Amino acid sequence: MGKASAKASSPKRPMGAWAGAIALFVLAFAIRYVGISWSLPNETHYYSYHPDEWLVLLASYFVMNPYAGDWLPGFYNYGTLPMTLWSAWLHWLSAFGVITPLPENPTPLQLAQLRADLLLWARVLTALLGAGTAVVVARTLALVAGERAGLFAGLALALAPAFVVHSRFQTVDVPTTFFVALTFYQSVALWNAPNRWRTLLWGAFWAGCAAGSKYNAGLAILALWVSWGLLTRRDAGGWYGMLGGILASAGVALLTFLLACPGSWADSEKFWRDFRYEVRHVKQGHGEIFTDTGLGWVYHLYPNLTTGFTLTGLVLGLMGWFWAGRRERALWGIALASLAYYLLIGSAEVRFMRYTFPLFPTLAIGLGLWVSEAAGKLQRAGRWLIPVVLMVQAVYTTDYTLCMVRPDARDQAVEWIRENISERSVIAFPTVPWFYTPPLFPETGELFWEERLKAMQAFEGRYRLVSLAPPEWSAENLRLHQPDYVLISEFEARDVARIGRPDYRAFMQALQQDYVLLETFSNGPALVGNRNSLPHDMLYICPEVMLWGRKTVVEDELNTGGAP
Numbered sequence: 001m002g003k004a005s006a007k008a009s010s011p012k013r014p015m016g017a018w019a020g021a022i023a024l025f026v027l028a029f030a031i032r033y034v035g036i037s038w039s040l041p042n043e044t045h046y047y048s049y050h051p052d053e054w055l056v057l058l059a060s061y062f063v064m065n066p067y068a069g070d071w072l073p074g075f076y077n078y079g080t081l082p083m084t085l086w087s088a089w090l091h092w093l094s095a096f097g098v099i100t101p102l103p104e105n106p107t108p109l110q111l112a113q114l115r116a117d118l119l120l121w122a123r124v125l126t127a128l129l130g131a132g133t134a135v136v137v138a139r140t141l142a143l144v145a146g147e148r149a150g151l152f153a154g155l156a157l158a159l160a161p162a163f164v165v166h167s168r169f170q171t172v173d174v175p176t177t178f179f180v181a182l183t184f185y186q187s188v189a190l191w192n193a194p195n196r197w198r199t200l201l202w203g204a205f206w207a208g209c210a211a212g213s214k215y216n217a218g219l220a221i222l223a224l225w226v227s228w229g230l231l232t233r234r235d236a237g238g239w240y241g242m243l244g245g246i247l248a249s250a251g252v253a254l255l256t257f258l259l260a261c262p263g264s265w266a267d268s269e270k271f272w273r274d275f276r277y278e279v280r281h282v283k284q285g286h287g288e289i290f291t292d293t294g295l296g297w298v299y300h301l302y303p304n305l306t307t308g309f310t311l312t313g314l315v316l317g318l319m320g321w322f323w324a325g326r327r328e329r330a331l332w333g334i335a336l337a338s339l340a341y342y343l344l345i346g347s348a349e350v351r352f353m354r355y356t357f358p359l360f361p362t363l364a365i366g367l368g369l370w371v372s373e374a375a376g377k378l379q380r381a382g383r384w385l386i387p388v389v390l391m392v393q394a395v396y397t398t399d400y401t402l403c404m405v406r407p408d409a410r411d412q413a414v415e416w417i418r419e420n421i422s423e424r425s426v427i428a429f430p431t432v433p434w435f436y437t438p439p440l441f442p443e444t445g446e447l448f449w450e451e452r453l454k455a456m457q458a459f460e461g462r463y464r465l466v467s468l469a470p471p472e473w474s475a476e477n478l479r480l481h482q483p484d485y486v487l488i489s490e491f492e493a494r495d496v497a498r499i500g501r502p503d504y505r506a507f508m509q510a511l512q513q514d515y516v517l518l519e520t521f522s523n524g525p526a527l528v529g530n531r532n533s534l535p536h537d538m539l540y541i542c543p544e545v546m547l548w549g550r551k552t553v554v555e556d557e558l559n560t561g562g563a564p
Helices: 002-008 015-033 053-063 081-095 108-145 147-158 161-166 173-192 196-211 215-232 239-260 268-284 296-323 329-346 353-377 380-405 409-420 449-458 475-481 490-499 502-514 536-541 551-560
Strands: 426-429 464-467 485-489 515-521 545-550
Touching (some): 053 108, 081 173, 108 147, 108 173, 147 380, 161 173, 161 380, 173 215, 173 329, 196 215, 296 380, 329 353, 353 380, 409 485, 449 464, 490 545, 502 515, 515 551, 545 551
Parallel strands (some): 426 464, 426 485
16 A cells, blocks of 8 residues: 555646546535435425424524624524535525525415425535535545545445435534545645645644534544644654644634634523533433433444445445554544544434444545455455445445435325325324324424424314324323324334333224224335334434224225225
8 A cells, every 4th residue: 555655645636536536526416416305395294304404494594694694593402514504505595596585475385485495405505515525535545545445435425325315404414524524634634745734724624614513523633633643743843843733723623613603602601501402412312212222332333334334334444444544644543533433422322323424434434445455455256345335335325315206105195195084084193293294284394392283283174183192102192082093103103112111002002902004104215124223314214104093984984985
């Protein structure tokens, strides 16, 4: 790898490298653009099926406007920088007429159409940042292992299944990973930089941006500090130069964070309230979702990383680091920063798969290192493994993408119900309807459960809708209301069933006594053998929905021929 490193350290980038970077970016963006219109608001559901998008859109467009001096989103569970970028992007598009403004006194449907337009363009920006992350990763590894290894690493990230899926959402995780990758790039560029201080401080700027997107992503600055320490420990300045660089970069990162999250000083009471809430949240857990799931460090390996980056990618990526990464001192900072981040998120009780995204650049670099070594050491017959790795990534990404372009299970359920169930039938939900609920009324995505209940009760549609909650999973309310049908989403049932929550078991016992399972609506990925191993935040695009019917009602429907 020494020869490749020397070649890669040349200050002039060959035209082939530029062409490769552009081609990689175009390919990565094209992959992300397919399925980008998944679950956009329409006349059936006024909000997307992603639970976080409406809150982020509300803050970034309806509250913030950098051009008017409105920089504060009003909530700070995570950093403000991605919302600032979306706000600047969406208001700029609105100013040029790309996004149609609302008329006076808009109808709910017109508001939903505006949300759809805004979400689509916000997702485009996320997809651009996701594609950009692949290019940054490719250029990072190319600095030490050559163009071929770098391109492979970039392709691995461009095709990483979960990263592709989440690049189609207006959420903060992909932008955060983009800034982490830029920080890692600067930590490697330090080794051949003509001006180390400038490179160090640029890296600190990107680390501040990472922290300004998600607070714990600021750990990426450790990559810079490790590289700086290794490079300066034998310089004339010795420890003073090392300490000076660390302090200066910390100052730049802090200043960048304060600018990226102005609420930390301009809205400090709300900022610290939300920050403390988020700290408590990750310590206490997220309802039943991660209850009894073992050690967080193991859970992030399986199912999170094995799903999000594929088992093949995870294993070979780690092999690349053990095989070749330990010899490349320029990469040691990335390894240490990633290890620190992994240890931090593994110690928390909230273990969403998307929290592992800042580890994806490191795993992609590991895959590139593995390819660089394997190309020279594997026999000719064994080199077929190299393209197979990317093929595995591509197949899984295609599988999940198909989930985003086929009819969603929630939409399937609504269509089936309208075709087969008589008007004025009573349809009940075991929990308060939300994004996971088939939209038999259009406000299922409202932020607050009280508002969703109020909207459901006020809605005048074909069916009488009843929430059996609160409390959730009430067998008593099921017997009291005796609805004709009960709709249950996999989101509601999976984890309470897994841990055997008593109220859920009592509810299901009562349900099975008087009801029969009529239909199960699904749009799941074909390659996932055990749906229970699918991470919670991959279920957004493919939850199952189960429709139960009261036995006496089902018999009557069959005798009368179903819906009129």
